[in-house]
Amino acid sequence: MKIDVEHVTKIYKDTKALDDVSFTLSEPKIYGLLGRNGAGKTTFMEILSGHILASDGEVLIDGENPFDNQRLTESICLIKEGDNFKKDLKIKNVLRIYAYFYPTWDQELADELIREYNLNPNAKVKALSKGMASALGIIVGLASKAPITIFDEPYIGLDAAARKTFYDILLEEYQAEQRTIIFSTHLIDEVSLMFEEVLILQDGKLVMQQQADALRDNAYAVSGATKDVETFIEDKEVIQSKQLAGMMTAYVYGNMEQAKSAGLTAEGIPIQELMIYLTENKGA
Numbered sequence: 001m002k003i004d005v006e007h008v009t010k011i012y013k014d015t016k017a018l019d020d021v022s023f024t025l026s027e028p029k030i031y032g033l034l035g036r037n038g039a040g041k042t043t044f045m046e047i048l049s050g051h052i053l054a055s056d057g058e059v060l061i062d063g064e065n066p067f068d069n070q071r072l073t074e075s076i077c078l079i080k081e082g083d084n085f086k087k088d089l090k091i092k093n094v095l096r097i098y099a100y101f102y103p104t105w106d107q108e109l110a111d112e113l114i115r116e117y118n119l120n121p122n123a124k125v126k127a128l129s130k131g132m133a134s135a136l137g138i139i140v141g142l143a144s145k146a147p148i149t150i151f152d153e154p155y156i157g158l159d160a161a162a163r164k165t166f167y168d169i170l171l172e173e174y175q176a177e178q179r180t181i182i183f184s185t186h187l188i189d190e191v192s193l194m195f196e197e198v199l200i201l202q203d204g205k206l207v208m209q210q211q212a213d214a215l216r217d218n219a220y221a222v223s224g225a226t227k228d229v230e231t232f233i234e235d236k237e238v239i240q241s242k243q244l245a246g247m248m249t250a251y252v253y254g255n256m257e258q259a260k261s262a263g264l265t266a267e268g269i270p271i272q273e274l275m276i277y278l279t280e281n282k283g284a
């Protein structure tokens, strides 16, 4: 499904949570939506899911606004950081409700994940630990098989092994059947390799939309004697640099062949390092 975000602004009383944001997500991919606290990620995801309306502009999914639009909302599954389910429901009834709501629901996958995460189908939501409640959210998000599945920091309380299970199954499912997955996270180093496209919000504005491969290919680290590196980077877009004992390493955007031709050492930067830096820097 194609998502067009057209000049979306959202104002809460005196806060502009989103400020004239426009972009297009044209195909099923795993998108990383990044930004520091309060950047507007959750607000965007709620508008995309049709839960709230923009103050100005609109989000269109295949040309239609998702707000109050059942045909579209049954194609979108938003899993939030917490409070996804009514506290008095039993797990098995949560699953029944979502199975009824989503035409694409995969019960076999839901059953497999319930076993994988060791959840008791008869337990009530209010009896779950934070990690178990997160696991239930992840199960619903994955088993919904919704063409647009959105995970907004979905793993509070989950340990590293349980998070890895989530990433592995997400990738397995995605490889079997592509869908649009939008992932907001602060654990960038854990998930950055999954992203195919990255969007960065800062203070309610979109400051970057980039293919992950292009990020991988266009940034590099150049090292050598401080004076040589300093000369080389004079006309380059420098992300960061550090010096030690007469040697300098700089992270630079551009084509690393130029650095090699200048007799310097150049190598790619791990994408997670770059994303963490960009998010911190853009939000600073």
Ligand SMILES: Nc1ncnc2c1ncn2[C@@H]1O[C@H](COP(=O)(O)OP(=O)(O)OP(=O)(O)O)[C@@H](O)[C@H]1O
Binding pocket: 012, 013, 015, 016, 017, 035, 036, 037, 038, 039, 040, 041, 042, 043, 044
């Ligand atoms: N319901 C609301 N009422 C008033 N202000 C709100 C509301 N929801 C969000 N905001 C404000 O809008 C801004 C964007 O918040 P949002 O939750 O969208 O950011 P975020 O990027 O998801 O942040 P985080 O990473 O901390 O979850 C913040 O300043 C927040 O305080």
